[in-house]
Structure formats: structure tokens, C-alpha cells
Amino acid sequence: MxxxxxxxxxxxxxxxxxxxxxxxxxxxxxxxxxxxxxxxxxxxxxxxxxxxxxxxxxxxxxxxxxxxxxxxxxxxxxxxxxxxxxxxxxxxxxxxxxxxxxxxxxxxxxxxxxxxxxxxxxxxxxxxxxTSSICASSGSPPGSSLASEDIGELAQEVDESISSGSPISSSGPLPASSPAVAAVDELQDEREALGVYFHTLALLLPDLSHVRDPSRISILRSSIAHIDILEQHRARAAQQLRILKNESDTHRREVNQWRARAGVPPAEEPPRSDVFVAVLSGECVRPSNKDGNVIQLPSVDPYLFSAGQADLVYYTASPDSLNDGVDWSQSINHQPLASSTDSPCDTTRLPAIPAGQMTKQKEYESGDPRKKYQCPLCPRGRLFCPFTHLPRLTVPFG
Missing domain, CATH: 1.20.120 (Four Helix Bundle (Hemerythrin (Met), subunit A))
Incomplete structure (x- = not known):
């Protein structure tokens, strides 16, 4: 057996x-x-x-x-x-x-x-x-006996044309027009140049720089997501700059009060450049279409790294809502991860988001915090990111 x-x-x-x-x-x-x-x-x-x-x-x-x-x-x-x-x-x-x-x-x-x-x-x-250009030779089809006469007439015509300086008339096919061939070559050159541009764009994107041969659709999606992230960075930078300017104006007013009591001329606000004003206003210039309307980015979220998170709803305040109604007297500790080596600081203070800005909100609970919060700006999808001041809240349906 x-x-x-x-x-x-x-x-x-x-x-x-x-x-x-x-x-x-x-x-x-x-x-x-x-x-x-x-x-x-x-x-x-x-x-x-x-x-x-x-x-x-x-x-x-x-x-x-x-x-x-x-x-x-x-x-x-x-x-x-x-x-x-x-x-x-x-x-x-x-x-x-x-x-x-x-x-x-x-x-x-x-x-x-x-x-x-x-x-x-x-x-x-x-x-x-x-077959359209048969030449007479030995063993040619019937009628090729006239080849000698044709050759003699052609030689006489060549001699006359050389002596008179006139071009030789020919009934053969004309050379092909170069536009057709040039169009094929131009199309091939455009395709090769487009491939080089896509490859260069992939190298400039942080999340695709390590990918050997990304597809063009992934390059486009990552580009849209990268532009969206840069706009969020700009909005938060403008927000922090406004806070710093308000603090500076407050300190200047207090100093000027003391200077007025001491009989010293007040301190003037330093001149600001146009770039400072543009960043302070939080304006973001986007290209417009042929109708003059500003192009809106589609909602592409590159941080949905697994299909299991498809049932999560992301609630985040818009850049406009960050400017108004934020209670800066309260704050949330924003500690970087222990494994993070590129953090510019050890502790960053986060504003408390008003309840009216979100339809659903959950408080921080003990356990794995990655199940509750996810940083919307960090390319690594970390919970605590030193480059953002607003965590993205994920709440399941129901």
C-alpha cells in the first residue's frame, strides 16, 4: 500500500x-x-x-x-x-x-x-x-521591339533640351510630396517628446520618484494630487502668516504706546512686497479654460492606499473655513512620530476645529490612532506630520 x-x-x-x-x-x-x-x-x-x-x-x-x-x-x-x-x-x-x-x-x-x-x-x-515602370530588355513582352526607337527619340530630346536649356519633359511619376512623410516623422517626434515629458514629470513627483516605470494615468493622478497638496500648504502658510502679522501688529501698537509716553517717534510698519501680500491673502492662481472659468481639480485622494478604506468618509475644513471661526485659544498636541527624522520641531500646536465645520466628529481615543486620523498632506500618510496643522478625520458611514 x-x-x-x-x-x-x-x-x-x-x-x-x-x-x-x-x-x-x-x-x-x-x-x-x-x-x-x-x-x-x-x-x-x-x-x-x-x-x-x-x-x-x-x-x-x-x-x-x-x-x-x-x-x-x-x-x-x-x-x-x-x-x-x-x-x-x-x-x-x-x-x-x-x-x-x-x-x-x-x-x-x-x-x-x-x-x-x-x-x-x-x-x-x-x-x-x-509593373507601372517596365523597361524594355531581351525577352520583353510583345511590342518591346520599339524600345530602340523610343531610346533614340529620348536621346534626341535630351540633346535638344541641353542645347536649348529647357527642362526635360517626363511622363513618369512625380516625386512624392514631403508633407505626408514629414507628418509621420513629426508625429513620431511628438510621441517621443511626450514620453520624455511624462518621465520628467514622474521624477518631479515625490510619490513616483522611486517608481521605475509608472503609467501615464498614475502620473496624471499624482500630479493632480500634488497640486492639491501644494494649494493646501499654501493656504495653511497664509493662515500662519496672518497670525504672525496680527501678533506683530499687536506688539507694534504696544511698543508705540510706550514710545509715545517716552516721547519717541512711533515705529512704522516695514514695507511689504507684492509676494508677501499675495501669500498673506491666500489667493491661489489656477489656469482658466476657454470660457474664462477657473479649472477645478477633481477630488483625487492618493492616500486611499487600500480598498478597505472605501467605506470611510473624509471630513476636512476648506481653506476658506480655516480663516474664520477657528478658536485659537484651544489647541491639540501634534507630536511627530518617534521614527520621524525630518521633523522641524518636536511639538506643533493645532487649532481646535469648530463643531459647525464638520457634520461628524470623533474625539481621540486610546488605541491605534491611525484608525482615527490620517494626515492629508504627508506623502507617507503618517498620523502626525510636521508640515500640517489640521488632521483629516475619518469616520465610517452610519
Missing amino acids: AEVTLGVLGAAATVGAAQLTGAFGFTGRHENSYREETLETRRIMNDFLANLKSGDVTPDEEREFMGIRGEVIDAENQYHKIIEDFKGTPWVHLGNKLSKRKDVRTKKRLARQANHSLRSLNESITSGSE
């Missing part, structure tokens, strides 16, 4: 190893096939551009070729995507894995068919251009 059990286990292990080896071979074969298809598409495109520059392609043929080329690129992209999906599906889900394997073969067949259609069209264009 033990020998039978060991035999079954050995057979299962052998089958599993064979399946694993076959899976690696399957993925490698299809990745190699994908590279071959893309290289074939590139070769066909180079041949077509050569024919386009020589003037052997009509506008209708160009439109047809570009349309089929778009279908080929789409088919190859789908082929590559299904290969990656197959690689990312574990063998534990055997049914899904086998289904993905079948889809890979289907996408490979579609990519080859699309590439074959593009190659057939390019060959028909090339053969048409070759």
Missing part, C-alpha cells in the same frame, strides 16, 4: 514538473513570437515609407495602409497583454490558467492574420509600382 502511495505521489510530482516546464516553454515561445511579429511590422513599415518617399503610393493606398497598421498594432498589444495575464495567473487557479492559455493562442493567431494583411497590402503596392 505504501509503495502504491509513493508511486502516485511520484507520478503527480512528475506531471507537475512537466506542467511547470511546459508553462515556462509556452511563455518563452509566445514572447519570442511577439517580438518576431513586432519586428515584421517594423520592417513592413520601413518598406512602405521607402515607397512613399519614391512616389509609388497613392493617397488611397496610404489611408488603407495606415488603417490596417492601426489594427496590427492593436492586435499585437492585445497579444502582449494576454501573455502578461497568463504569466501573472498562478497555477493554483488551474481553470483560469488553461483559459488564459487558450486566449494566448487566439491572440497570436489574430496578430499573425493582421500582420499578414499588412504585408499583403504592402506587397501589392510594391508590385504595382514595379
Whole structure:
């Protein structure tokens, strides 16, 4: 009985190893096939551009070729995507894995068919251009005996044109207009430049600087979130600057009272620059659309790092509500984390938010504070952040 059990286990292990080896071979074969298809598409495109520059392609043929080329690129992209999906599906889900394997073969067949259609069209264009310019030689079709007469007339015409200085008239195809080729080159240059700009923008974003190859949608979302964070920083900086200015004005008035009693001229307020006035007012300049309306940022919250927090409601005071109705006589301790090394200070005082600013509010409770509060400005999503003065409150529905 033990020998039978060991035999079954050995057979299962052998089958599993064979399946694993076959899976690696399957993925490698299809990745190699994908590279071959893309290289074939590139070769066909180079041949077509050569024919386009020589003037052997009509506008209708160009439109047809570009349309089929778009279908080929789409088919190859789908082929590559299904290969990656197959690689990312574990063998534990055997049914899904086998289904993905079948889809890979289907996408490979579609990519080859699309590439074959593009190659057939390019060959028909090339053969048409070759048959339109038949030259007479030995073994030519009937009627080629007139080739010597045609060559003699052409030589006489060349001699006459050289002596008279007039251009030679030719009935052959004219050179292709460069705008079509220039448009293709310009489009390719714009795509490459756009990719460089996206890569540079990703390097400038703090939350994507460590990502090797972020997607463009993630770059756009992070850019919008970064602009939103900068505006919140600016609003809080303006708020703190107004507080400091009020304290400075109060101290100046008190000092001037003592100076007046002592018979000393009062101290004047120092001149302020336009930048100081703009920051003090808390104004934020945003670009406008064609109708003149200020563009509003969508509500993108990059700190929802897990799907489990989708049932949380975020309540935070707007920048305008921070200017009025805040009771600065009360404060909340804002201690940085023990692991924080970039904190400019050990303790920051937070204003107490009026109850009217929020529809729901929970007091700080013992336990894990990250379940209650989350800093809206810190890129790390920390609870205590030295760069903000207003914690974001998270309250579940109901």
C-alpha cells in the first residue's frame, strides 16, 4: 500500500514538473513570437515609407495602409497583454490558467492574420509600382521591339533640351510630396517628446520618484494630487502668516504706546512686497479654460492606499473655513512620530476645529490612532506630520 502511495505521489510530482516546464516553454515561445511579429511590422513599415518617399503610393493606398497598421498594432498589444495575464495567473487557479492559455493562442493567431494583411497590402503596392515602370530588355513582352526607337527619340530630346536649356519633359511619376512623410516623422517626434515629458514629470513627483516605470494615468493622478497638496500648504502658510502679522501688529501698537509716553517717534510698519501680500491673502492662481472659468481639480485622494478604506468618509475644513471661526485659544498636541527624522520641531500646536465645520466628529481615543486620523498632506500618510496643522478625520458611514 505504501509503495502504491509513493508511486502516485511520484507520478503527480512528475506531471507537475512537466506542467511547470511546459508553462515556462509556452511563455518563452509566445514572447519570442511577439517580438518576431513586432519586428515584421517594423520592417513592413520601413518598406512602405521607402515607397512613399519614391512616389509609388497613392493617397488611397496610404489611408488603407495606415488603417490596417492601426489594427496590427492593436492586435499585437492585445497579444502582449494576454501573455502578461497568463504569466501573472498562478497555477493554483488551474481553470483560469488553461483559459488564459487558450486566449494566448487566439491572440497570436489574430496578430499573425493582421500582420499578414499588412504585408499583403504592402506587397501589392510594391508590385504595382514595379509593373507601372517596365523597361524594355531581351525577352520583353510583345511590342518591346520599339524600345530602340523610343531610346533614340529620348536621346534626341535630351540633346535638344541641353542645347536649348529647357527642362526635360517626363511622363513618369512625380516625386512624392514631403508633407505626408514629414507628418509621420513629426508625429513620431511628438510621441517621443511626450514620453520624455511624462518621465520628467514622474521624477518631479515625490510619490513616483522611486517608481521605475509608472503609467501615464498614475502620473496624471499624482500630479493632480500634488497640486492639491501644494494649494493646501499654501493656504495653511497664509493662515500662519496672518497670525504672525496680527501678533506683530499687536506688539507694534504696544511698543508705540510706550514710545509715545517716552516721547519717541512711533515705529512704522516695514514695507511689504507684492509676494508677501499675495501669500498673506491666500489667493491661489489656477489656469482658466476657454470660457474664462477657473479649472477645478477633481477630488483625487492618493492616500486611499487600500480598498478597505472605501467605506470611510473624509471630513476636512476648506481653506476658506480655516480663516474664520477657528478658536485659537484651544489647541491639540501634534507630536511627530518617534521614527520621524525630518521633523522641524518636536511639538506643533493645532487649532481646535469648530463643531459647525464638520457634520461628524470623533474625539481621540486610546488605541491605534491611525484608525482615527490620517494626515492629508504627508506623502507617507503618517498620523502626525510636521508640515500640517489640521488632521483629516475619518469616520465610517452610519
